[in-house]
Amino acid sequence: MDKTFDMFWETEVPENELIISRTDLKGIITYVNETFARISGYEPEELIGKPHSIIRHPDMPKSIFKDLWETIKQGKTWRGYIKNLRKDKGYYWVYAEMSGVYKNGELVEFKSMRSPVSKEKKKQMQDLYDRMREKEGGDVRVVMYLPKAVYDRLESLSERLGISGEEVLSRLLSEAKI
Numbered sequence: 001m002d003k004t005f006d007m008f009w010e011t012e013v014p015e016n017e018l019i020i021s022r023t024d025l026k027g028i029i030t031y032v033n034e035t036f037a038r039i040s041g042y043e044p045e046e047l048i049g050k051p052h053s054i055i056r057h058p059d060m061p062k063s064i065f066k067d068l069w070e071t072i073k074q075g076k077t078w079r080g081y082i083k084n085l086r087k088d089k090g091y092y093w094v095y096a097e098m099s100g101v102y103k104n105g106e107l108v109e110f111k112s113m114r115s116p117v118s119k120e121k122k123k124q125m126q127d128l129y130d131r132m133r134e135k136e137g138g139d140v141r142v143v144m145y146l147p148k149a150v151y152d153r154l155e156s157l158s159e160r161l162g163i164s165g166e167e168v169l170s171r172l173l174s175e176a177k178i
């Protein structure tokens, strides 16, 4: 079953540890370090050979990746904030730097390094990306804090009915006489 609420678990990205990946020219992962694998919740061998979009989070606007690819293909470095999707559907924010790897002047691969993001910046970027996705005409989700008891009731309803938490909420709302 689709467990919508899993998507709210955040993994903190450690300070002082490098998070590295490399891709071929099409964005297929060719290398990840141990820290990258741990934070994304995958084993390195589950990532190598897969498109980097395996960790793409639905909250990311399309235009960010368009800008990223245009920048690195021009031989420049792209820097920006990315919300990534973990294997368990949780998420983690990174500040990423991506650029080309050259051999004898020829572009052969792309590399990226990531570092942690402050709480304030994450909030700011979530807002910005929500607005960007709205403009792009995509799905927009918002993050809401609920009292634990309410959340627990939603989760148990979702399990009992075999539908996602999101579906429970939309059914409740469509039945509510308010």
Ligand SMILES: Cc1cc2nc3c(=O)[nH]c(=O)nc-3n(C[C@H](O)[C@H](O)[C@H](O)COP(=O)(O)O)c2cc1C
Pocket (backbone or CB within 6 Å): 021, 022, 023, 027, 051, 052, 053, 054, 055, 056, 057, 060, 065, 068, 082, 084, 096, 098, 099, 110, 111, 112
């Ligand atoms: C070196 C490198 C690192 C990348 N790192 C990420 C990343 O951490 N998260 C992500 O969602 N996309 C990353 N991308 C971009 C993906 O290749 C892809 O464009 C993106 O996930 C959007 O998916 P889509 O192009 O299929 O729409 C990276 C690309 C390169 C070249």
